Amino acid sequence: MELDAKTPSGALTEAWDNHKFEMKLVAPHNKRKFEIIIIGSGLAGASAAATLGELGYHVKVFTYHDSPRRAHSIAAQGGINAAKNYHGDGDSIWRLFYDTVKGGDYRSREANVYRLAQVSVDIIDQCVAQGVPFAREYGGLLDNRSFGGAQVSRTFYARGQTGQQLLLGAYQALMRQVHLGSVELYTRSELLDIVVVDGRTAGVVVRDLLTGEVASHAAHATVLGTGGYSNAFYLSTNAKACNVTAIWRAHRKGALFANPCYTQIHPTCIPQSDETQSKLTLMSESLRNDGRIWVPENPGDTRRPDQIPENERDYYLERRYPAFGNLVPRDVASRNAKRMIDEKRGVGPLGNGVYLDFADSIARLGQATIAERYGNLFDIYERITGEDPYTVPMRIYPAPHYTMGGLWVDYHLQTTIPGLYAIGEANFSDHGANRLGASALMQGLADGYFVLPYTIGDYLAPLLGSEPVPTDHPAFKQAEAEVADRTRQLLSVRGTRTVDWFHRELGKIMWDYCGMSRSRAGLEKAMSEIPALRADFERDVRVLGSDETLNQSLERALRVTDFFELAELMCRDALEREESCGGHFREEHQTDDGEALRDDAHFANVAAWGWTGPRSQPVKHVEPLEFANVALSQRSYK
């Protein structure tokens, strides 16, 4: 298959503006004749739904939560980037573009990233107008902080709850449209299949989580804003319900899945305390602005941190990367932490952490300032660990957090199935092999507020006058029957082990062999263990209850089923990408001092995988990446 990214020609700086003019339009009075389905109500889904509703389209939004406000975007802490240059420190759209391409280790599309940087400034305007209470200076203007991978202050924030405030802004805009009748909201409804008729997306099959009823919905276009797949690792910073099902089902129906091995391991999470832990908690990367990361100089040093003198501490990021210090990008920070643990210099009861120490900042700025900046994060930390980070250094360790891979989309955010779009974390488009901090919120809102509402019109305009495929079409009926079969099948196994047991086992395999560092031998081992575990799951899982009431075990079982298939693809992609780049670190490919070693001659490309059937080898399509504006170089943060 020839992948056409539909990247506009011409100068990068004018591409999006020119393209907006070239795209077909749907006239205002015709928009109400189009039905659009949106799956997911996070930043991307809610902002898209609100905007499309405002434009006059008829929109249906589905979420498995009881309210759209619960989506996991709400948990993002640190901030949102925008090239406003409000602080006159040399920021610009070009610099944000450049930092993002470089931060992604030169594995993203230039045109997409430039557009992202361009609309970043509009996002801040929009959110402020909605009443998002961003942090302000005493003069009343907006405050900024700096984040990893950047040497300017361009991150807007609302205490440590930026994601919450941005999501509530989008949620409120969405609820305004619900009130006006342009958006219909379906809560506690989970997508279980995508329906394709004559090569176009006809609609979706959803399951009502309260009654188990399986129903079809048809539309002219369908948009997936269903987030990422970090929960393939079981333990991650994602919410418990985050899953891959929507994009995986789309993949099984023909949408290519791009760069599944690009996963981000976030450097500042609270270390695991115990086997029974159900999820990992992130501490915002913004903490690295004022916290200094260190470990004891000597392996096996078990003294309390306050008893380790200054000259026996190793501030390893400041030592190795003097220019960026504690603010190196996430992948670099995470790998260095792993190296310290591997050298037996880890701290804490299980030796599985490194210190993030605020003593110097508290001495310099006072405890009140630190409390103002990070108070809620310090509270979270204390609740979980029982330790007071104002007096004892925090312990942190990397954890799976975000997935840069996702459904392949073109410049219009359209997947390889016409009429099916993927936005936000669900697509692969903008972050390359590593996402910079405070860029996820930016991308989710860019896609939903400022990109999709333009590009979707180009697809819909020629369809004027056509009706959606009726839901009694045999393709819908067949998909409904398959969904019902899948649930019945899981309920009928009546094995001996719980769904969570299998998910934990799968997570262990993925973390050990497809986590922070990967090798050919490890990946091959994972690829032999995963199918065996999946076979056990199919034979021995125990899901109790019925499919006609709320059944949370059944919901989880359906999601884990798809994680099994995804996990294999992640390993295959990691195996075939014979280089290290960003979050993908292959032990065979590193520089003499242990940094990621790219192979631009062979891998300056996107690997987009096609489904060929269960237990059958997927087929890889390659989209070459061209860099006309940014020179490819070995990333250096030294």
Added chain:
Amino acid sequence: MDLTLRVWRQSGPDAEGGLATYEARAVKEEMSFLEMLDMVNERLVVAGDEPIAFEHDCREGICGSCGMMINGQPHGPQRGTATCQLHLRSFHDGDTVVVEPWRASGFPIVKDLVVDRSAFDRIIEAGGYVTVSTGSAPDANLIPIPKETADLAMDAAACIGCGACVAACPNGAGQLFTAAKLTHLNLLPQGQAERYQRTEAMVDTMEDYFGSCTNMGECSTACPKGIALDTIALMNRDYARAKFRNRRS
């Protein structure tokens, strides 16, 4: 440590419910309360019993999904803490812990510990927003907002919509939730144009679902985000003004 749990089990909205006893043996004080429920549930499944249904998602105190009455207190004994952030170090070996769903007529029980909080969405839908369509916003720094105002708005905007305020209230009132959103938007310059329409619409919708406020203050004490009681005073003042300003001649 060992705990004895008395958990409300109810198979559906119209079914009769009751407390069932479960032993949570060999749990650790580092575990969160929900991790303990996970463990109990896994043991129930292995034993052939249907697991306890409860809502949860982010498990870091921000999504507002979780919430249960723990020994009669919403979210349990620790102040300023959602259920998911409660750890077993707040309990003692041998304790009996009673776990029930939110109890309020505005939150009908769905199953076990799960309730229907969609009334909150209806309140927001009635006016909890600023009317500003995408793309129509002026530059973000055009309107300076005093830091103090922005901070007060943020204090109120921190509400996670969990419903503990309603569950704590002897009247099952929804004032604190409604007042938090009104305070957030009514304090900011961006929220002024619709201030009084918003207030009347949201308060009237609230009254359709929830009980009346008698200033008990239980809501604010139970709130995991510490939303202040004076937000309700601001709401009442704006509502009184709204009734005057919004009247049609």
